[in-house]
Amino acid sequence: MTFEKLTGRDPSGREASWEIQALDADRVKTGSGVTLVLRSLPADASPVELAAAEVLLDNEIRALTRLHTRYLKALPELPRIVGYDFDSAEPFVLLEPPIGKCVDGGLRTLLIDERRRFMIGLFRALAQLDAVDLVHGSVGLSSLCWDGATTQLVDLSSAVGTGEAPRLSRNGSTAHPGHDVRAAGRVVYELFTGKHVALGDTPDLVSQPEVLASLLRGVFDPDPRLRPTAVQMLERLNDRDPLPRPVDVTSAMKPGYDRFDSLRPPRVAEVPVSQPTVPRPAPVPARPRQIPLVPLAVVVFLVVAAIAILVAVI
């Protein structure tokens, strides 16, 4: 078998090429003997399907390149990009293979400690995505792999930036990390109970053991902002390993932001003249001037007493 040359870009955006040999539909072997996953557009697809597939591929490359540039070391809980191309007739993303096996078939055989490690891996992946403003968008058993020690959250094709509207969704909602936490909650519930929770359903936690009910407390809150964060879920799981800190790109751009703000000061919001919110005390009506009675009584008493003493002396 011969090797083909695949040209594209490395994760930093520089031009790169690889010698590859197809192994099966989505796996290739490089000239150095490494097996990689090659994901590309479907060959037989309608224009509409092709456009959707392009968006998914673009999402995946965007999320993976962001993880690569923002984290200085590889993250075991998330996939790793090797290269990509989005300009040619046949765009692709080249990835390291996922660890272990996809857990789509269920996880009922996990021991208690394995189950805890599985959940820690899942929420570490979400915390690491959240730290670089990414929302996975399709957390589920089919997007999780497990090698007996580590969980890996794969398939970032639905990932978008926090606060952005997914391009293939037309309902106008914007991505929030709380959506991932809820989806992970469904996985955890199924892990404990073996019962599948449908996408829009909220499981009944009251009837569940305290360990599960307290772990998932607030996870299914209708308001994603009120759900626990992935970091808070790790605290509930007593995970003490520190999370890697991503590169702060905003700080690298801060001098530019400051200079812009001095050139074009932000518009000051017109704040209406504030009205006192606490009612002022009603003015006390002026009372008619009165002669104080107590001092008068004292004066009268003293005068009477003085007269009495004077009479007695006389």
Next chain:
Amino acid sequence: MTTPSTKRVQCPICLESFAWREDALYRRVVDDSGARWVKADLSGITNEVKRKDRRARCYVRCPNPGKENHEHYLPVSHRDHGDPIVIGMVGRHASGKTHLLTAMIHEALRGDLRHHGLTFEPADELRHAAFQREIDQLMRGNKLNATKDLREDFATYLLVRSASGTTRPIVFFDVAGEDFVQSGPHSLGGQFVLGATALMFVDHPASAVPQLRGDKDVDRNPAFSGALERMGRRADVTKLPVAVVLSKADELRYEHPVDYWIRQDDLREPLDAAAIRSESRDVYAFLDRYEAKHMLDVFERFERSTMHVVSATGSEADENNLFPRGVRPARVLRPLLALLAMSGLVDHPEAAEVGT
């Protein structure tokens, strides 16, 4: 024949003013002996509607008072509406000006700015026919040729109608990057900046932010510096509306914060000066991080300016000068919308805040 008028107009090509006279109208004829201008005789047409239709296709010859330019003609509609908005594209060779202008005009004529009350129509049949061929070529996925040197003429001439019923001519100049630094008689190509009412400064990542990929810094932008130097002779220079555009942003589609803006599809949303400022602020900080001093300098020189990321084609052309998956422009109308808002043509309260 139309009654002769004594109204004076400024020619956008030679920048001289002259008395507009319609006693001699012209049309372009192409036959076996080639293309030439001939006088149009409308005197026999008595049907008013028909006469208006025929007149709209005619041209008036500029008397070329300065005698510097070649003979040139203006569409007769030039004096029918208010003063034209003259938008000039400024940028070095291969900066992406022509592809940007072509994609922009294509979308504007398609009606993509109608949510902002702006509709466009060609007002110069002759030049637009040539421009439409460029649009068609690009939309078929073919890379366009570089702009020819020493082009003195404008690229296309449209009418833009606003929601309030205002109609203004809008003229776009796109000359070769080298023409901004030519001297002597060769300097006519870039002289439109002396009469432009709004400008779009365009550069692409390879020369604007070479540090991003570890490439050697490009220490000059002769097109920018040449245009700015010539514009320095105008008293109103700092008041011109300016859009500073990082073109070919598809090359940066995975770079923060370009990755966010290039995917934004917000053209149908109401004009929002804060959103335009937010993009300008992000692009400024990004360019500042990679020391794109030429683009930053342009932005800072003008009192009202915005910054944008655009992609006219969506991807690079391949070795056959084809865009293999077709042309997919992104955000090409945002700079035009910002310029028209700053030019007072967008009827929205937010327009007064754009670029400030």
